[in-house]
Amino acid sequence: MTSTILRSAAETARHAPSIFNTQPWRWQVRGDVLELRADRTRLLPVTDPEGRMLTVSCGLALHHALVALAAGGHATRVERRPDAADPDLLARITLTGAADPTDVRLRNAIPDRHTDRRPFADTPVPDGxxxxxxxxxxxxxxxxxxxxxxxxxxxxxxxxxxxxxxxxxxxxxxxxxxxxxxxxxxxxxxxxxxxxxxxxxxxxxxxxxxxxxxxxxxxxxxxxxxxxxxxxxxxxxxxxxxxxxxxxxxxxxxxxxxxxxxxxxxxxxxxxxxxxxxxxxxxxxxxxxxxxxxxxxxxxxxxxxxxxxxxxxx
Known part of the structure; x- marks a missing residue:
């Protein structure tokens, strides 16, 4: 059951945007833990030699997964970059129990989000x-x-x-x-x-x-x-x-x-x-x-x- 919940969150995170749509991440389900790893085979050596945007892209996927878990009523503990000897291990998410669902509005927005490169209207963005x-x-x-x-x-x-x-x-x-x-x-x-x-x-x-x-x-x-x-x-x-x-x-x-x-x-x-x-x-x-x-x-x-x-x- 726990692994199914974590796998579902990782599936949701597949919607995250990334530089050149490289999707430079790997997820690993280990019992009640979900690990996020950088996929260096998808590094752009000319555009992104330091891996800045690769890591930013992985951060996007991490947040998507956490939103999915929060909206499902799952409490989590997140360790970011938990192992100095393993820099490609970017996060470790552990389920810690049930919680009141949050971020439901954001989870519902995940499949609807698309990068819109078209010019926007002259209508102003709402105040605040x-x-x-x-x-x-x-x-x-x-x-x-x-x-x-x-x-x-x-x-x-x-x-x-x-x-x-x-x-x-x-x-x-x-x-x-x-x-x-x-x-x-x-x-x-x-x-x-x-x-x-x-x-x-x-x-x-x-x-x-x-x-x-x-x-x-x-x-x-x-x-x-x-x-x-x-x-x-x-x-x-x-x-x-x-x-x-x-x-x-x-x-x-x-x-x-x-x-x-x-x-x-x-x-x-x-x-x-x-x-x-x-x-x-x-x-x-x-x-x-x-x-x-x-x-x-x-x-x-x-x-x-x-x-x-x-x-x-x-």
Missing amino acids: FVDRLRGAAEARGVYVAELDADSLVRFQVTAARAGELDQNDVAYQAELARWTHRPASSADGVGPESTVVPTPRTVPLRSFFPDGADRLLPGPGHDGGARYLVLWTVGDTPADWLAAGEAMSAALLETTAAGLAVSPMTDVVEVPASRAMLHRVLNHLGEAQVALRIGVPSTTDALPATPRRTDVIG
Whole structure:
């Protein structure tokens, strides 16, 4: 019974987003314990040589699993990075008994959450919503900076510069191509059906298909009501990266549950030059781990589901 509960939570965590949809995690059920491990075979050596975004991605999966367990009325004890001699063991979740169900709203949002790369509507995000995300992040030791008008100008430059550097990096382009032209049997990667035909927007997004193979129509929005957030931490260690992933998951699920749209922007932290720019945007307070664009959807057209691996639970 216990192993079934834990396996179900790991199944739910398969919905978590990840860099290039690499899904770089492995779950192992051991009695009443569920272990999360980093899958280094899915490290992106050019885009993510340190494993920052791999670890952030695993943090997303960890939070998804914990939400599923909390919503099912299961109390847990979580040990993060419990073994210094085994750095790829990122978390150990132990069931400790029954509890009143919580996070049901977030669990219900998990299958509905999709990265929406289309421009958002001009309708403003409801007042107080960013504060809700800020509270969820700070509970995990992660901070949220919302970009004001002046910072947004610098962020536009940062995003554009990151795109230019990536476009001119032959090794990066080869790595991108490997993860955007996957065989159907791979159940991973980013396909053209989920990327948007280029359109003018406030802040440029990563170009996954420089050859123009994108298939998703942008819709009527222009990102006029979009808000841009940077999740940052005081430190810049693997523990901080894991916490940033958990905070990012909370933000994505809160946004989805509120009927809003969201897309992560990780390219601005992958390139050292753009990370340095973001450090200045943050007034040198901490280290940027990921940026989020949130807003009101400009269309009700459904987004396509992205493929998910079935071989990640042991």
